[in-house]
Each structure stands twice: as structure tokens, then as C-alpha cells.
Amino acid sequence: MAPAWTKDGKLIMESISLGQKDVTETVSLSGDFSIFSAAINAADLFDTLKAEGPYTIFAPTDEAFTSLPMGTLDYLFKPENKAILTCLLRYHVVPGRITAEEVAGYNEVKTLNGEVLAVASKYGIVRVDCATITIKNIECSNGVIHAIDLVAMPKRWL
Numbered sequence: 001m002a003p004a005w006t007k008d009g010k011l012i013m014e015s016i017s018l019g020q021k022d023v024t025e026t027v028s029l030s031g032d033f034s035i036f037s038a039a040i041n042a043a044d045l046f047d048t049l050k051a052e053g054p055y056t057i058f059a060p061t062d063e064a065f066t067s068l069p070m071g072t073l074d075y076l077f078k079p080e081n082k083a084i085l086t087c088l089l090r091y092h093v094v095p096g097r098i099t100a101e102e103v104a105g106y107n108e109v110k111t112l113n114g115e116v117l118a119v120a121s122k123y124g125i126v127r128v129d130c131a132t133i134t135i136k137n138i139e140c141s142n143g144v145i146h147a148i149d150l151v152a153m154p155k156r157w158l
Helices: 023-029 034-042 046-050 062-066 072-076 079-090
Strands: 011-013 055-060 093-095 108-110 116-122 125-128 131-140 143-148
Touching: 023 034, 023 046, 023 055, 023 131, 023 143, 034 046, 034 055, 034 062, 034 079, 055 131, 072 079, 093 108, 125 143
Parallel strands: 055 143
Antiparallel strands: 055 093, 108 116, 116 125, 125 131, 131 143
């Protein structure tokens, strides 16, 4: 399996470690998912996502998180807003292992928070809600990660 790269050419991790680490280890080792990794810990989802799974993670990149409106990250990381952060993160996790190519064949996928992510695919570009999968099929021992360029928002918030 080839290494995974960000769109600016940064190596996410060597192919030798792909598939050997679980999803939590993979996001924590990547330089592109540090906010997502911190959010998993703040929301106490570490043990859930460390479990056997499998899981499909639509992981917003750090750039996606920093493009949220000013003050949003501070709000989400306040201890009193842990339930909101947990809901948001569970909206980015789908039970089961679904490759990007398989995701492209769906109209929607049901997330861990009980809501559905809308899926659209055209010309090889796969979108979940308004986010585009920018890096696909990062293999992990308990699932697969797809990097996305925006933070998807649960429908109940809109």
C-alpha cells in the first residue's frame, strides 16, 4: 500500500505503519488531524474509537477546524460543552469499514450519533454533506479514515 499524502504534499505516514495502528493512533500520529485527535480526547471518545470497530472516520483536517467561525473551537472545547463536541464528533463516524469508492455508491450513511451524512459523487470527487474527501482510504487496524476539508454539522444544529 502506498503512503498517504496531504494535498500540499505532506506525508501523513509511511505505508509500513498503515493498517497497523488503530484510528485513534493514526489521527494522533498524523500532523494533519491534531485538532480532531484533541477533540476525541476531550469528548472521551478515545476508548470507543480504540475498540475493535470497524469504523469509517470522516476526519476534518486541522485546516477544516480552523476555518470554523472565530470562537467556535474555544466553545466546543469548554468542559461544559462536552456533549455538543461528542455529538459533533460522532457525526463524523460511521459504523463499519467503507472505502471511499464504496461511499461513492451511497446516497447517505448513518453516523454514530444516529443522523445521516448525505453523500454525493461526481467525476471521482466524493462529498459527505458539504465536505469533500481530500485523502481517502487511510487504512487502520480497526477501520478506515477519509480526510475531509470541512467540519460537517449535524442536521439538528442547522
